[in-house]
Amino acid sequence: MTHNVAILGASGYTGAELVRIIATHPRLRVAALSADRKAGQAMGAVFPHLRHLDLPTLTTIDEIDFSQIELVFCALPHGLSQALVKDLPRSVKVVDLGADFRLRDPAAYKKWYGLDHAAVELQPEAVYGLTEFYRKQIKGARLVAGTGCNAATVQFALRPLIEAALIDLDDIVCDLKNGISGAGRSLKENMLFAERSTDVSGYSQGGKHRHLGEFDQEFSLLAGRPVEIIFTPHLVPINRGILASCNVKGDPKAIHAALAARYAEEPFIVVLPFGEAPGMGHVMGSNFCHIGVVGDRKPGRALVVSTLDNLNKGSSGQAIQNANLMLGLPETEGLMLAPVFP
Structure with a gap:
């Protein structure tokens, strides 16, 4: 049919x-x-x-x-x-x-x-x-x-960790890189090729990005109390793609195990082997999201990296x-x- x-x-x-x-x-x-x-x-x-x-x-x-x-x-x-x-x-x-x-x-x-x-x-x-x-x-x-594309990228990295109470909810710092298509197709002076092609810059910084509304809603619902993350998005000179680097306080091996278990049966979410971080180029044009976990040099901290195609x-x-x-x-x-x- x-x-x-x-x-x-x-x-x-x-x-x-x-x-x-x-x-x-x-x-x-x-x-x-x-x-x-x-x-x-x-x-x-x-x-x-x-x-x-x-x-x-x-x-x-x-x-x-x-x-x-x-x-x-x-x-x-x-x-x-x-x-x-x-x-x-x-x-x-x-x-x-x-x-x-x-x-x-x-x-x-x-x-x-x-x-x-x-x-x-x-x-x-x-x-x-x-x-x-x-x-x-x-x-x-x-x-x-x-969902918002930025919101989805970060949530895939963090939701299972909040559900399992594996990270400090008051110490979540996310840095995000976003391709130009995330700004839409309408004409904007600051999106001209001459102004973006060799530049990387932040936008909606200092807690102003609209997708924070989704993080507040979803993470607070999961935790049963208010959760406010630090979120800093950047535009990078590529057409499409998002990469979120989430710095969290928690045991890196336990974090990786929880993500691997949560997404084991999910057809579109790929959790990489411990210590490997994904790149945007590995998901372009697809409905896949790749997630990696890397231990920090400081004990008890981890970097959770999530990437997907913002348009897909x-x-x-x-x-x-x-x-x-x-x-x-x-x-x-x-x-x-x-x-x-x-």
Whole structure:
């Protein structure tokens, strides 16, 4: 059986990545693509690397017949999905790749995104889309909120350690490197090639990054008390990829054993042998996350390094992984492509 899906916001990077992955998915069919500013254009004209695919012409959202759609991927800018999802037929399942439903508390959403929540009545039914930890809830969900890509990378490294009480919750320091595509496709002066190609710089530092809202929510829920990590993100001059280096206080061997045990049956999470750290280039273009643990020269400290592709496992791949569960399909369907290397 083939399931008709629509991609809203298809002219962005995550929209294009959804199309690229679904092109080899045996059970999903792209039945509608929206991109209001590029309505009327062919997807292959907007993204030439997709010219070989037989895809519907880009339209406005209003032109889509949702009675023919089983699941919608919302790849829209923050703040646009909430009002839209309210008006969709209840029969349509939704995977939102943006931030509109990630934070369970509307006040937290207002704090981190500066917007009033436009669909408060829908928020209680939204399931947080970190698949490996919310799998059961996602299977029965109508609305899934995809995680932030930075948030996913760090959570894969730390959630099992917080659950097992293996690290000091008041001494977690995370340094993160993020590819340029994480900033989206809209034109920004500080994202010009001449300004980014030879530069590495921090952004949203000093506790200002929006994904801290997800860390606060998820880590505090796990610990049963408030947990606030130190998180410093940096932009690096590569197209895609995230690498998070998490410095924690705890026994390195016990930390490695806990991660290896927790992810032993997970198809997309690879825990490297103790002492090995992963690189971004080993997961590019894939739905895989690699995690490594290295002991520090100071006894009782460890470095936990996690890396994934921000456009794939951090966003569009994760969205399809969740959609597979929501539609009753094998979770790995269409997602087992090997990373691209070099």
